Amino acid sequence: xxxxxxxxxxxxxxxxxxxxxxxxxxxxxxxxxxxxxxxxxxxxxxxxxxxxxxxxxxxxxxxxxxxxxxxxxxxxxxxxxxxxxxxxxxxxxxxxxxxxxxxxxxxxxxxxxxxxxxxxxxxxxxxxxxxxxxxxxxxxxxxxxxxxxxxxxxxxxxxxxxxxxxxxxxxxxxxxxxxxxxxxxxxxxxxxxxxxxxxxxxxxxxxxxxxxxxxxxxxxxxxxxxxxxxxxxxxxxxxxxxxxxxxxxxxxxxxxxxxxxxxxxxxxxxxxxxxxxxxxxxxxxxxxxxxxxxxxxxxxxxxxxxxxxxxxxxxxxxxxxxxxxxxxxxxxxxxxxxxxxxxxxxxxxxxxxxxxxxxxxxxxxxxxxxxxxxxxxxxxxxxxxxxxxxxxxxxxxxxxxxxxxxxxxxxxxxxxxx
Amino acid sequence: xxxxxxxxxxxxxxxxxxxxxxxxxxxxxxxxxxxxxxxxxxxxxxxxxxxxxxxxxxxxxxxxxxxxxxxxxxxxxxxxxxxxxxxxxxxxxxxxxxxxxxxxxxxxxxxxxxxxxxxxxxxxxxxxxxxxxxxxxxxxxxxxxxxxxxxxxxxxxxxxxxxxxxxxxxxxxxxxxxxxxxxxxxxxxxxxxxxxxxxxxxxxxxxxxxxxxxxxxxxxxxxxxxxxxxxxxxxxxxxxxxxxxxxxxxxxxxxxxx
Numbered sequence: 001x002x003x004x005x006x007x008x009x010x011x012x013x014x015x016x017x018x019x020x021x022x023x024x025x026x027x028x029x030x031x032x033x034x035x036x037x038x039x040x041x042x043x044x045x046x047x048x049x050x051x052x053x054x055x056x057x058x059x060x061x062x063x064x065x066x067x068x069x070x071x072x073x074x075x076x077x078x079x080x081x082x083x084x085x086x087x088x089x090x091x092x093x094x095x096x097x098x099x100x101x102x103x104x105x106x107x108x109x110x111x112x113x114x115x116x117x118x119x120x121x122x123x124x125x126x127x128x129x130x131x132x133x134x135x136x137x138x139x140x141x142x143x144x145x146x147x148x149x150x151x152x153x154x155x156x157x158x159x160x161x162x163x164x165x166x167x168x169x170x171x172x173x174x175x176x177x178x179x180x181x182x183x184x185x186x187x188x189x190x191x192x193x194x195x196x197x198x199x200x201x202x203x204x205x206x207x208x209x210x211x212x213x214x215x216x217x218x219x220x221x222x223x224x225x226x227x228x229x230x231x232x233x234x235x236x237x238x239x240x241x242x243x244x245x246x247x248x249x250x251x252x253x254x255x256x257x258x259x260x261x262x263x264x265x266x267x268x269x270x271x272x273x274x275x276x277x278x279x280x281x282x283x284x285x286x287x288x289x290x291x292x293x294x295x296x297x298x299x300x301x302x303x304x305x306x307x308x309x310x311x312x313x314x315x316x317x318x319x320x321x322x323x324x325x326x327x328x329x330x331x332x333x334x335x336x337x338x339x340x341x342x343x344x345x346x347x348x349x350x351x352x353x354x355x356x357x358x359x360x361x362x363x364x365x366x367x368x369x370x371x372x373x374x375x376x377x378x379x380x381x382x383x384x385x386x387x388x389x390x391x392x393x394x395x396x397x398x399x400x401x402x403x404x405x406x407x408x409x410x411x412x413x414x415x416x417x418x
Numbered sequence: 419x420x421x422x423x424x425x426x427x428x429x430x431x432x433x434x435x436x437x438x439x440x441x442x443x444x445x446x447x448x449x450x451x452x453x454x455x456x457x458x459x460x461x462x463x464x465x466x467x468x469x470x471x472x473x474x475x476x477x478x479x480x481x482x483x484x485x486x487x488x489x490x491x492x493x494x495x496x497x498x499x500x501x502x503x504x505x506x507x508x509x510x511x512x513x514x515x516x517x518x519x520x521x522x523x524x525x526x527x528x529x530x531x532x533x534x535x536x537x538x539x540x541x542x543x544x545x546x547x548x549x550x551x552x553x554x555x556x557x558x559x560x561x562x563x564x565x566x567x568x569x570x571x572x573x574x575x576x577x578x579x580x581x582x583x584x585x586x587x588x589x590x591x592x593x594x595x596x597x598x599x600x601x602x603x604x605x606x607x608x609x610x611x612x613x614x615x616x617x618x619x620x621x622x623x624x625x626x627x628x629x630x631x632x633x634x635x636x637x638x639x640x641x642x643x644x645x646x647x648x649x650x651x652x653x654x655x656x657x658x659x660x661x662x663x664x665x666x667x668x669x670x671x672x673x674x675x676x
Contacts, residue, residue, distance in 0.1 A: 071542070071581050075534050100581035101549070101613065102542055109541070129614075136612045140548040141541075383516040383562035 060088040063110075066095030069103030077103075081110055084117040094125030104130070104137040178375045179367075182305060185297045200303040208269045208304075209311030213318055215268070216261050220319035223256055224248060224326025232334045241335040245345040248327035253354040257319040259406055262365040265312060266398040270373035273304055274394040277377025278387045286378070296378075305370035312369075313362035320358065353418045361409050365402050372398040426451045426584060426616050427472060432481035434467050441467050443640040445481070449584075454610055454617040456627045459637030460658060465620040468637065469586055472618070473507055474498070486583070503531050506582040510589050512573030514561040520547060520572045521557040527579040546575040551605055567598040571605070578609065585610075587619040591626050603629045624663075624671040636662075 069077060091107060093099075099107075107123060114121035126134060189195050231247040277300055280286050286296050324346070331337040337345075376394035380387050427449035434442040441464035449455050459465050470476040472483055474490060483490045488501050506527075514523045524543040528534055534542070547557055550571040561569055570590060577585055590606065591599035607630045610617050621627060627634055628648060635645040638658050644650070651663045662668065 071528075071532060071534075074532070074538065078535075078538065101545065101578075102581060105542060105545055133612060136549070137545060140545055142544045142548050142554045381562055383560070385516045386562070 060090065062090045062092055064092040064095065065107075067097060069096050069099045069106065071100055071102035074102050074106060078106060081106075084114045084119060084121075086119075088120045089114055089122075091121060091123045092125045093123060093127075093130060096126075096130065099130050099133060101133065101137055104134045105141070107134060108138050108141060175371070175375050178378070179371050181297055182301055182371060182374075185295065185302055186306075189298065189302060195298065196306075197299060197303050200299075201307055204304050204307035205311050207272075208265065208307050209314060212265060212268055212315060216264055216315050216319050217322045219260055219264060220252070220257055220322035221326035223260060224252060224323040224328075225330045227251055227256075227323075228327040228330035229334060232331070236335070241331075242337060242341070242345060244327075244331050244335060244337065245342055246349055248331070249324065249346055249350040250354050252323035252327065253320050253350070253358050255358070255406070257323050258316040258358045258362050258365065259402070261315045261319045262312065262362070262369065262402045263399050265308070265315065265366075266369045266373075266402060267395050269304075269308065270369045270398045271391050271395050273370065273373030274377040274380075274391045275387065277301075277374055278380030278390060281378060281380045282382060282384070282387060301370070301374040304374060305367060308366035308370040309363045312366040313359050316359055316362045320355065357409075357413055357418060361406065364405055364409075368401045368405060369398045372401060424451055425449065426486060427618065428482075428484040429468075429472065430482045430484070432468070432471060432483070433479045434464060434471060434476070435479045440640055442471075442478070445637075445641045447635055447642045447645070449616060449618055450633075451583075451616055452614060453632040454607070454619060454630050456631035456634045457618070457620045457637060458622065458627065458634060458662065463637040464640075465637055466588060469507075469588055469618070469620050473505065473586055474502065503580055504582055505584040505586060506577030506580065507586045508570070508573045508577040508588065508590060510592060511566070512561065512569035512576075514569060514572055514576070516561050519558050519560055520552070520564070520575075523561070523572060524575045524579050527576065531580055543575075543579070546578055547572070549609065550575040550578070551601070567594050567602070570594070570602065574605075574609075578613070581613065582615070584616045584618065587617060587621075589620055589622065591621065591623045596625070599623060600625065600629065606630055624668055628671055 063081070065077070067073075091110065093107070096103075111121040111123065123134070227248045228244055231244040232241065235241050235243055235247070277286075280300070286300075289296050289299060328337075328339055328342045331342055332339060373394050376390045376397070380390050425448040427447070429445060429447040432442050432445040432447075433440070445468070447468070457465050457468065467476060471478045472485070472490075477491070485501055486504060488497060490498060490501065493501070514520070515526065518526070521540065521543050524546050525539050528539045528542060532539075544554070544557060548554065552568060552571050552575070556564065556568060556572070561572065564572065574585075574587075574590075577587075587606070591602050594602060603626050606617060606619075609615060610630075619626070619631065631648070633645055633647060634651055636643045636651070636654075636656075636659050638656065643656060644654050644659065648663075651659065654660065654663070
C-alpha cells in the first residue's frame with residue numbers, strides 16, 4: 001500500500017509546498033496513481049503517489065521526496081521522514097524541485113541516521129546541481145565534537161568556585177596595584193605641580209560636585225524628614241519627643257549624610273568614570289595616549305580622583321545641612337519642636353565630633369569610588385558588552401567597598417572613643 | 419520562477435539626501451540573478467548608502483527599489499518581511515552580537531524566522547560555520563575573541579543562515595591582509611557557485627573586483643555612472659573611472675596593462 005503526504009505550509013518564505021515524502025514499503029507489490037486534495041488547507045493540490053514498485057530486494061524501501069526541500073519547510077519534512085527501521089532504504093530525490101543547504105543537510109542527516117543503525121541508505125535521482133550541493137554540505141558537516149565530554153557536576157561547581165575565588169583575589173591585588181600607581185602619580189604631580197591638569201580638574205569638580213547638589217540635597221532632605229517622622233512615632237510613646245533632635249543629628253551627621261551621598265556619587269560619577277574611560281579604552285584612545293607620551297593615569301584618572309576627594313566632603317556638608325533642615329521641618333510639623341528649640345537642642349547635646357566623624361570618612365570614600373570607577377574603565381576590552389558589564393560592576397563594587405569602609409570606620413571610631 | 423540573468427534587484431530614479439547634501443540623484447541600477455556585482459566609487463559617493471537603501475535600513479527621498487518583483491518602498495510589512503528573509507547582509511566588521519557566541523549568532527535568524535527544533539538549529543548553524551571556513555572550535559567563541567577575518571567569516575555565516583538568494587556584502591575584504599582577502603574572495607565565489615547566490619558587493623578592493631565580480635557598477639556624480647565587465651571599465655574615459663582602473667594599484671592588481 002503506497003501512501004503520500006503533501007500539504008501547504010505557511011511559514012518562512014511564504015506559502016510553499018513542503019517536501020512531500022512518498023513511502024513505498026517493501027510489502028507494496030503493485031503500483032497506484034491518483035490525485036487527492038489537501039484537506040487541511042483546502043487548497044487544491046496534486047499529491048503524487050509513488051507509482052514505482054520498490055526496485056530493491058525485499059527488505060528495502062524507497063523514500064521518494066518531492067517538492068521544495070528548503071529551510072522554511074525543513075521541520076515539516078523532518079517530522080514526516082520515518083525513523084530508521086529494520087529495512088534498508090533508498091532516498092529518491094528525482095522529484096525535488098528545490099533544495100538548499102538545510103535540505104541537503106536533512107538528506108545527509110537521514111542517511112547518517114540510517115547508517116548508524118547498520119542499514120544502507122542510498123541517494124538516487126539527484127540532479128547534478130543537487131549532487132554538488134550535497135557534496136559540499138557533506139564535506140562541511142562538522143565531525144561529532146569530542147570536546148564536550150560529560151563532566152561531573154560537583155567538580156564542575158568546585159572548579160567554578162575555585163576560579164571565582166582566584167580571580168577575586170587577583171582582582172583585589174590588581175586594584176591595589178592600580179591604587180599604588182595613582183598614588184605614585186599623585187606624588188609625582190605634587191613634585192611637578194605644572195603637570196596637574198587644572199582645567200580637567202575643575203571640569204570634573206563641576207560635573208561631580210556642583211551638578212550633583214540638587215539630587216544630594218533632595219535625598220538628604222527626605223532622609224531627614226523620614227528620620228524625624230519615624231523617630232517621632234517611637235519617641236512620643238515615652239514623652240521623649242525632644243530626643244528626636246539627637247536621633248536626627250547623630251544619624252545624619254555621623255552616618256547617613258555622607259554614606260548616602262557617597263552611594264549617590266558612586267552611582268552617578270563612578271559609573272560615568274567607567275563608561276568614559278572604558279569607551280576610550282575600547283576605541284584605543286588610551287593606547288594612542290601612551291604612544292604620544294601621555295600617561296593615562298595622570299591625564300584621566302588623577303583629575304577625576306582629586307576632584308572627587310575635593311568635592312565629596314563638600315557634598316557631605318550639603319547633605320548634612322539639608323538632612324537637618326528636613327528633620328527640623330518635620331519635627332516642627334509633627335512634634336511641635338520649634339526651629340529655635342531644635343537649634344538650641346542641637347547646640348547643647350550634639351558634639352561637634354559627630355559632624356567631624358562624618359566628614360573624615362568623605363575623602364576615603366572618594367578614593368574608593370574614584371579608583372574603582374577608573375580601574376574598571378581600564379579593564380574594558382574590545383567589545384561593547386564588557387563596557388556595560390564593567391560599568392555595573394563598578395557601581396556595585398564601589399558601593400560595597402564604601403559600606404565595608406564605613407563599617408571599619410565605625411569600629412575604629414568606637415576604639416578611639418569618638 | 420525567474421530566469422537566470424533577469425534583474426533580481428531594480429533600483430530606479432533613487433534619490434538620497436541628508437539635509438542639503440545630495441548623495442544620490444536619479445540613480446538606476448539592475449542586479450541580475452546569479453551574478454556577482456561589485457559596486458565601487460570614491461569615498462563619500464554613497465556606496466554604503468545605496469546598500470542601506472536597498473535593504474531598507476534607510477528610506478530614500480524618492481525613487482523605487484524593486485527586489486524579487488516586490489516594490490520594497492510601498493509593499494505592506496508582511497510582504498516586505500517575506501522578501502527580507504530571502505536576502506542576507508554582511509556588515510563591514512561582521513556586526514556580530516557581542517553577547518552571543520558565534521554559533522548563537524548564526525542561530526539568531528534560524529530562531530526568529532523558522533520553527534526548527536533546537537537540535538536542527540545547532541546542526542545547521544555548525545554547518546554554516548564550517549562552510550565559511552571557520553574551525554569547529556570557533557563555534558563557542560565570542561566575537562571579541564576572534565580576529566577581524568574570522569569575524570567577517572562569522573558575519574557571512576549569519577548572513578547565509580537562511581539560505582538567502584541574495585547576499586549583500588559591505589566591504590568584505592576591507593581590513594584583511596592580502597592572503598586573507600583572497601581567501602575570502604575565493605570563499606565568496608565558491609559559495610556563490612554552489613548555492614547559486616546573487617551577490618551585491620560594495621568594495622574598494624581591485625583584486626576582489628578582478629577575481630570574483632561578473633559586473634562592476636561605478637558610483638560617481640550622484641548616480642551609477644557606468645556598469646559593465648572589467649573590460650568595459652578599462653574603456654571608460656571618465657577621469658575618476660580611468661584613474662581608478664588605470665592607477666598604480668590597478669596595475670599592481672594586473673588589471674590595466676599599460
